[in-house]
Amino acid sequence: MGSKFEMLNYRSNGKLLLTGEYVVLDGAVSLAVPTRYGQSLSITPSSNSKLIWQSFDYNDQLWFETVFTIGENVSMLEPSSNDISKTLLQILKTAKQLNPKFLVDQHGFKAVTRLDFPNNWGLGTSSTLINNIANWANVDPYKLLALSFGGSGYDIACAKHNFPITYQLITDKSSKKSRSNVKDRIVTPVKFNPIFKEDLYFVHLNIKQNSRDAIAQYNSQKGHLNAEISEINDLTEEILSCTRIEDFNNLVEAHETIIGSIIKQKPVKHRLFNDFNGTVKSLGAWGGDFVLVSALENPKSYFEAKGFKTIIPYSDMIL
Numbered sequence: 001m002g003s004k005f006e007m008l009n010y011r012s013n014g015k016l017l018l019t020g021e022y023v024v025l026d027g028a029v030s031l032a033v034p035t036r037y038g039q040s041l042s043i044t045p046s047s048n049s050k051l052i053w054q055s056f057d058y059n060d061q062l063w064f065e066t067v068f069t070i071g072e073n074v075s076m077l078e079p080s081s082n083d084i085s086k087t088l089l090q091i092l093k094t095a096k097q098l099n100p101k102f103l104v105d106q107h108g109f110k111a112v113t114r115l116d117f118p119n120n121w122g123l124g125t126s127s128t129l130i131n132n133i134a135n136w137a138n139v140d141p142y143k144l145l146a147l148s149f150g151g152s153g154y155d156i157a158c159a160k161h162n163f164p165i166t167y168q169l170i171t172d173k174s175s176k177k178s179r180s181n182v183k184d185r186i187v188t189p190v191k192f193n194p195i196f197k198e199d200l201y202f203v204h205l206n207i208k209q210n211s212r213d214a215i216a217q218y219n220s221q222k223g224h225l226n227a228e229i230s231e232i233n234d235l236t237e238e239i240l241s242c243t244r245i246e247d248f249n250n251l252v253e254a255h256e257t258i259i260g261s262i263i264k265q266k267p268v269k270h271r272l273f274n275d276f277n278g279t280v281k282s283l284g285a286w287g288g289d290f291v292l293v294s295a296l297e298n299p300k301s302y303f304e305a306k307g308f309k310t311i312i313p314y315s316d317m318i319l
Contacts, residue, residue, distance in 0.1 A: 008043040012131040013319065014123030015158030016202070017284050018192075018292065019236045019255060020167075022218045022263060024152045026225055029168045029233045031192065031240065034158040034319045037117035039128035043136055046108040050077065053088065055113045068092065070103040087148075091130065094147045095137035102137040120208040121310075122289030127155035142185070151211060157187045162319050164192040166236065196245040197314045201293040203280075203303050204310035205268075209288030218263055228258055249279040249294050256281055276302060 013034035020030025046052065049071060055064040066085045067077040074092045076085060096102045103109075113132070119125045126149050134141035141156045154167040170184040194200070235255050242248045256267035259282070268291055269280040278295030293299055293311075300311050 007045075008136060009040065010042075010132040010135045011038055011040045012124075012128035012159035013038045013162065014117060014128060015155040016123070016290060016317070017154055019239060020232055021259060021282065021284050021286070022214075023225060023229050023232055023259070024154055024167065024169065025215065025218070026222070026229060027169050027171045028229045029166050029236050030154060031164065031190070031236050032154045032158050032167050033164045033192065034161060035117075035123050035317055036319055037121070037123050037317070038159070039116070039125065039132065040114045041129075041132035041136065042112045044110045044112075045105075046110050048108045049106065050108040051092075051103065052108070052110045054111070056115070057119060058115050058117055060114070070105075070108065072104065074103055091133055091144070091148050095133055095139050095144055098139040098143060098147075099137050102139070121204060122208055122284065124155050124159065128159055131156055131159035146182070149212065151215065153182075153185060157185075161187070161189070164190050164318075166190050166240075190240055192240055194248065195243060196248065199245055199294055199296055200314035201295070201299060202290045202312045202314065202317050203293050203299075203308050204290050205272075205288050206308060207288035209285040211285050214285035214287070221264065222262060225262065228262055231258055245294060245296070252279050252281045252292070252294065259286070273306075
């Protein structure tokens with residue numbers, strides 16, 4: 001946490017889940033990559049006993065501001081019906097439960113967050129915030145995530161690491177509650193730098209998908225997935241060692257078919273891009289955020305003509 005009067009700076013990477021969406025919650029080995037885009041948190045001590053919080057977007061515009069009183073307890077200076085204020089207060093209270101020494105200093109703080117990507121991109125506005133606050137509070141970010149937003153935690157692993165990883169939860173198969181059945185996690189650095197990466201792109205679907213809602217939907221309808229998880233594990237391993245884009249495309253399409261059958265949804269290419277000469281794969285919660293596109297010719301004109309203007313080459317997105 002540093003000394004009482006020094007300025008503290010933290011930064012966390014954004015994330016994308018290339019394989020294992022949804023089934024990562026049930027122990028599938030999933031490939032995740034940190035992004036060049038992320039979020040920073042700077043902490044400056046102040047002379048009062050308040051926490052002044054300011055959040056700036058990627059255009060350096062202030063979009064959120066609030067004030068908390070700190071000490072033995074954390075509370076809002078003035079009652080607020082703002083959901084963002086309530087969520088942030090809950091995160092800070094949870095961090096304090098995990099480390100009672102957090103925010104008990106006699107002085108106050110000014111906290112400033114800065115996103116370097118639009119907050120509707122789905123690259124981890126929440127996970128980068130959780131990881132930054134956990135670092136400041138000197139608590140386990142996975143625990144802070146589990147007690148706040150929930151989820152698999154792969155996004156926290158990406159926030160902390162500057163290289164591709166495989167991520168696997170060791171779960172209690174007898175429990176159906178994803179938030180309470182995690183026994184351990186395995187985070188493994190991997191080499192994933194495909195020689196055909198110049199033919200890979202990320203395209204934003206102009207929709208911000210709610211991960212918590214998608215997880216709840218998945219948990220409500222999933223059945224026994226041992227066979228499917230085994231298949232996804234094999235596909236992840238094959239994708240990691242893949243050297244030909246034709247093989248990569250086949251593996252991606254097989255992955256889309258398996259996940260689509262589990263969550264009872266059509267793959268995104270079938271729904272939106274049936275005439276596209278290439279491969280399209282959903283990332284994370286289906287129906288929004290970014291998709292991964294594989295194409296031998298630059299697909300920019302195709303997607304722009306359909307109204308999708310955010311098209312980022314693989315190397316510009318991934319660390």
